[in-house]
Amino acid sequence: MVPQEIVTLLQVFLFPGFLFLFCLAFFSDWMDRKLVAKFQNRYGPLYTGPKGILQPVADFFKLLAKEDIIPIAADKTVFSVVPMLVLALSMTPLFLIPMIDYSALIWFEGDLIVIMFITTLVIVAMFMGAWASTNRFSTIGGMRVGLQMLGYEIPMTIAMIGPAISSKSLSVSGIVQSQAVGIWYVITQPLGFAVALICLLAHLQRVPFDVPEAESEIVAGWLVEFSGKKLALLKLSKNFELVLAGSLLVSLFLGGPLGFWLPHPSVYFFLKLIVCIFILSNLRALFARFRIDQVLEGAWKYLTPLALLQIILVVI
Amino acid sequence: MAMERELLKSLAKKPATLCYPSEKATPVEGIRAKVAWDIEKCIGCGLCPQICPSKAIELTGKGSEAEITYYLDRCLFCGECVDVCPTKTIKTTSEFELAFTSRTEATIHYKRSKPSSNRKEKGC
Amino acid sequence: MATRIPFGPQHPALKEPINFMCEVSDEKVLSVRPRLGYIHRGVEKLAENRTYNQNLYLIERICGICAFAHVTCFSQAVEEILNIEIPSRAKYIRTILAEMERIQNHFLWLGDVGHEMGFNTLFMYSWRDRELVLQLIENISGKRVNYAMNTIGGVRRDITSMIMPSLKEGLNHLEERAKYYTEMCTKDPTVLRRTVGVGMLSPSDALELCAVGPTIRASGIPRDVRADDPYAAYEEIPFKVITYDGRDVASRLMVRLDEVLESISIIRYALDNLPNGDVRVRVPRRVPKGEAVSLVEAPRGEDLHYVRADGTEKPVRVKVRAPTLANIPTLCKMLIGENIADIPVVIAGIDPCIACAERLVFVDTATRKRWMWNKQELRKYATKWYRKK
Numbered sequence: 001m002v003p004q005e006i007v008t009l010l011q012v013f014l015f016p017g018f019l020f021l022f023c024l025a026f027f028s029d030w031m032d033r034k035l036v037a038k039f040q041n042r043y044g045p046l047y048t049g050p051k052g053i054l055q056p057v058a059d060f061f062k063l064l065a066k067e068d069i070i071p072i073a074a075d076k077t078v079f080s081v082v083p084m085l086v087l088a089l090s091m092t093p094l095f096l097i098p099m100i101d102y103s104a105l106i107w108f109e110g111d112l113i114v115i116m117f118i119t120t121l122v123i124v125a126m127f128m129g130a131w132a133s134t135n136r137f138s139t140i141g142g143m144r145v146g147l148q149m150l151g152y153e154i155p156m157t158i159a160m161i162g163p164a165i166s167s168k169s170l171s172v173s174g175i176v177q178s179q180a181v182g183i184w185y186v187i188t189q190p191l192g193f194a195v196a197l198i199c200l201l202a203h204l205q206r207v208p209f210d211v212p213e214a215e216s217e218i219v220a221g222w223l224v225e226f227s228g229k230k231l232a233l234l235k236l237s238k239n240f241e242l243v244l245a246g247s248l249l250v251s252l253f254l255g256g257p258l259g260f261w262l263p264h265p266s267v268y269f270f271l272k273l274i275v276c277i278f279i280l281s282n283l284r285a286l287f288a289r290f291r292i293d294q295v296l297e298g299a300w301k302y303l304t305p306l307a308l309l310q311i312i313l314v315v316i
Numbered sequence: 317m318a319m320e321r322e323l324l325k326s327l328a329k330k331p332a333t334l335c336y337p338s339e340k341a342t343p344v345e346g347i348r349a350k351v352a353w354d355i356e357k358c359i360g361c362g363l364c365p366q367i368c369p370s371k372a373i374e375l376t377g378k379g380s381e382a383e384i385t386y387y388l389d390r391c392l393f394c395g396e397c398v399d400v401c402p403t404k405t406i407k408t409t410s411e412f413e414l415a416f417t418s419r420t421e422a423t424i425h426y427k428r429s430k431p432s433s434n435r436k437e438k439g440c
Numbered sequence: 441m442a443t444r445i446p447f448g449p450q451h452p453a454l455k456e457p458i459n460f461m462c463e464v465s466d467e468k469v470l471s472v473r474p475r476l477g478y479i480h481r482g483v484e485k486l487a488e489n490r491t492y493n494q495n496l497y498l499i500e501r502i503c504g505i506c507a508f509a510h511v512t513c514f515s516q517a518v519e520e521i522l523n524i525e526i527p528s529r530a531k532y533i534r535t536i537l538a539e540m541e542r543i544q545n546h547f548l549w550l551g552d553v554g555h556e557m558g559f560n561t562l563f564m565y566s567w568r569d570r571e572l573v574l575q576l577i578e579n580i581s582g583k584r585v586n587y588a589m590n591t592i593g594g595v596r597r598d599i600t601s602m603i604m605p606s607l608k609e610g611l612n613h614l615e616e617r618a619k620y621y622t623e624m625c626t627k628d629p630t631v632l633r634r635t636v637g638v639g640m641l642s643p644s645d646a647l648e649l650c651a652v653g654p655t656i657r658a659s660g661i662p663r664d665v666r667a668d669d670p671y672a673a674y675e676e677i678p679f680k681v682i683t684y685d686g687r688d689v690a691s692r693l694m695v696r697l698d699e700v701l702e703s704i705s706i707i708r709y710a711l712d713n714l715p716n717g718d719v720r721v722r723v724p725r726r727v728p729k730g731e732a733v734s735l736v737e738a739p740r741g742e743d744l745h746y747v748r749a750d751g752t753e754k755p756v757r758v759k760v761r762a763p764t765l766a767n768i769p770t771l772c773k774m775l776i777g778e779n780i781a782d783i784p785v786v787i788a789g790i791d792p793c794i795a796c797a798e799r800l801v802f803v804d805t806a807t808r809k810r811w812m813w814n815k816q817e818l819r820k821y822a823t824k825w826y827r828k829k
Binding site (some may be wrong): 039040041042136137140207208210211214215216217218219285286287288289290291292293294 | 443445446451452453467554555556557558559560561562564565568628630631633634779780781782783784
Binding site (some may be wrong): 038046282 | 335
């Protein structure tokens with residue numbers, strides 16, 4: 001019998017810990033790119049690995065090898081810390097999400113709140129990075145990061161509270177377990193699902209909400225001064241965010257790793273994650289970018305009332 | 317939202333782009349691409365270097381001794397030389413992949429072979 | 441607090457280098473100062489050292505997209521000096537190619553403006569469909585971008601009856617796609633949100649600042665060289681001048697998409713009524729003394745060429761006024777009061793082609809001083825230079 005400590009260590013570092021998460025992040029990035037390419041009637045990544053599946057890994061290592069420039073005017077400490085901070089912050093919530101079992105690797109009552117808190121912290125870190133790089137474009141990008149957060153954060157939180165109220169648990173694992181006995185919340189709370197989906201899209205800063213890094217407007221927004229290793233870490237953390245968004249939707253609304261006939265719950269989780277990424281990619285290919293005022297207006301006019309309406313329906 | 321149907325349709329469709337090195341577009345009939353000389357037919361009239369808008373053709377020698385140097389990197393592929401040639405020495409080929417790593421590779425000398433009448437095309 | 445944001449010369453939204461120094465407060469643009477001169481190529485001067493025939497290929501390369509419009513304009517000017525009438529079949533073929541160029545330009549523009557508003561799918565789709573018209577052009581001329589079709593005295597290749605069916609089939613497909621985009625752009629909420637009411641240009645401003653092309657037509661003023669001063673075969677072909685009253689980017693979008701449909705009908709008419717005969721007349725190498733101004737409605741607007749000949753093989757002066765140059769003052773007007781986020785869309789709205797419009801700026805590299813010459817200074821210099829010669 002292997003001691004429990006070693007099992008836990010293996011879980012943290014291999015499966016479903018770091019290694020698995022890295023693979024998942026690269027895979028979801030590849031899938032997103034491939035899907036968007038397919039939607040746009042082109043090939044997408046093709047050469048690295050079978051069907052280009054290793055392209056995100058190759059990109060990551062390529063960026064690692066590139067020259068790392070810190071602007072003279074930048075606040076060097078903050079500027080260097082931010083990429084690591086963003087990466088760490090975007091990875092942490094993934095440990096709280098049940099992927100291979102009904103309960104996560106680490107779970108405690110209230111971890112949903114922690115996840116929400118950390119997703120907000122990521123935004124704050126991004127804002128700090130934008131501010132520290134002191135570029136005109138990144139300053140505007142940073143302002144937009146903050147403004148956009150003011151728009152989507154509240155409806156997202158409200159929408160995520162819906163499942164928590166229904167399951168009377170503030171833990172993601174608890175919500176998943178309550179869906180095991182009951183019904184998936186996407187059926188009882190379709191509005192909440194839609195609101196959460198749109199808000200997560202905004203959190204991921206993807207089209208139509210890629211305002212903070214709008215390439216054709218403000219070059220790369222808050223990312224503009226980051227290069228080399230820093231950019232690699234930031235890009236990687238974006239992939240983690242994508243996984244996080246997908247797995248939050250899966251756990252809160254689609255029943256997490258719940259299934260009946262497949263050999264292992266993680267397979268189920270994986271399939272659902274792919275469905276979520278499919279939806280996110282589809283939305284990314286479908287829209288033009290909103291303007292920042294339109295994002296805020298939409299979030300406050302439509303998303304927040306809808307999320308509140310969902311809560312009212314749940315409570316009744 | 318108006319594009320959703322088109323998006324889903326293109327999921328099933330073959331991509332519009334080509335996987336270039338393995339899959340190549342077929343040149344159309346009458347494409348204007350690289351030109352080639354059948355140097356044995358050349359009478360050295362000197363019309364082609366004269367009409368060439370980008371000075372891509374250089375003629376050395378006179379009459380039936382004339383030889384041609386063709387600077388592919390300068391060529392605009394307008395086909396004026398093909399039109400102007402009185403003896404139909406110049407022909408348009410359908411070769412369109414004309415990337416070179418050095419300038420000398422893109423310079424083609426058309427030399428007359430002395431004994432036989434075979435055309436020799438050689439990079440310098 | 442007003443911040444100055446440089447928009448260009450290196451910017452992902454700009455395909456060519458131009459600089460707009462925007463003074464912004466919050467996200468609103470207060471003032472704009474354009475600066476040209478990054479890719480001046482000296483085409484006009486080069487043209488003086490080449491024969492007329494060689495100049496055709498130089499002029500064709502002023503612009504990669506409206507190449508045919510430029511070269512038509514130039515050959516028309518030279519034909520006017522030579523005082524020759526080109527065969528009517530050549531006129532029709534010129535019209536067909538000019539309209540095909542308009543279609544490909546408008547599809548390209550649609551993709552470009554889609555990209556500026558972050559709608560990359562629209563960009564990919566419209567460029568995919570642009571490929572269709574490029575193939576049609578390739579079928580006719582053997583080239584995709586710079587067609588090398590025009591020559592002084594006509595066109596160099598004929599449209600044979602062999603390619604006629606494929607042209608008509610291609611046009612049907614193009615029409616279907618253009619209709620699809622029209623429907624899509626009028627329905628898609630995000631596209632509407634990014635274009636309606638953005639980059640307003642009132643008709644009086646448009647007239648005062650001499651806007652040209654789809655930009656002025658989107659402000660409700662029917663100004664089109666094809667109708668006002670017909671060239672090629674436009675006199676004989678019935679067509680509508682498309683105008684919209686919206687004054688914004690959305691109207692410019694609709695004007696262009698409708699123009700694509702109109703172009704398709706022009707091409708159909710021209711193909712059906714293609715006169716028989718030669719496609720070119722032989723012209724002398726030497727052009728007699730004289731001067732001519734020629735106007736062509738390029739896809740982007742009115743294109744003007746001025747040629748002066750002195751009886752030799754080479755022109756004395758070639759002057760080009762590309763449509764983008766005429767639209768830059770209107771662009772600066774439109775940008776004031778817009779959001780930063782809308783700058784790319786508004787700039788893309790006039791369909792800028794910077795290299796065509798490029799003008800010279802003097803820069804002293806030692807002192808980093810920049811200056812421009814006005815007309816008098818230029819004239820003084822020119823007189824001095826020519827006297828010395």
